[in-house]
Amino acid sequence: MIIPAQGLRIVLAVRPVDFRCGHDALAGLVQNTLGLDPHSGLIVVFRSKRADRLKILLWDGTGLVLVYKRLGRDGRFEWPQISDGVMHLTRVQFEDAPPC
Numbered sequence: 159m160i161i162p163a164q165g166l167r168i169v170l171a172v173r174p175v176d177f178r179c180g181h182d183a184l185a186g187l188v189q190n191t192l193g194l195d196p197h198s199g200l201i202v203v204f205r206s207k208r209a210d211r212l213k214i215l216l217w218d219g220t221g222l223v224l225v226y227k228r229l230g231r232d233g234r235f236e237w238p239q240i241s242d243g244v245m246h247l248t249r250v251q252f253e254d255a256p257p258c
Contacts, residue, residue, distance in 0.1 A: 167200040174207040181222045184215045196222065209234045 171192060175184070184204060185196040194200060197217045204213045210233055214225040229235065 167198075169194065169200060169202050171202055171204045175204045175213075177206050177211060177213065179213075181215070181224050184213065184224070185222060188215065205235065 169192070171187070175187060179187070184202070187204075188194050188196040188202050192202070194202070196202070196215065199217050199219070201214060201216045204215070206212065211226070211228045212235060214227075216223050216225075
């Protein structure tokens with residue numbers, strides 16, 4: 159489990175991404191599409207089209223960390239309506255976000 163530090167910025171990349179993307183491609187999306195610095199210590203959460211998988215990208219001070227989660231059969235994450243940009247989360251929202 160990732161427990162974010164106080165004051166850590168957490169954003170959702172609301173538009174689904176290609177899940178073949180790895181560390182560098184996702185960091186490029188953060189920088190070029192979302193206009194954020196992937197090496198600033200923020201956590202960026204990406205979703206799949208089916209909303210049954212997510213990837214979390216974060217900079218831990220020494221390198222990029224990529225976390226991948228796939229829910230079991232018929233599982234789906236609750237996700238905001240698809241739009242452009244990002245959605246900012248508080249630490250409480252991040253920790254309390256249950257799969258549906």
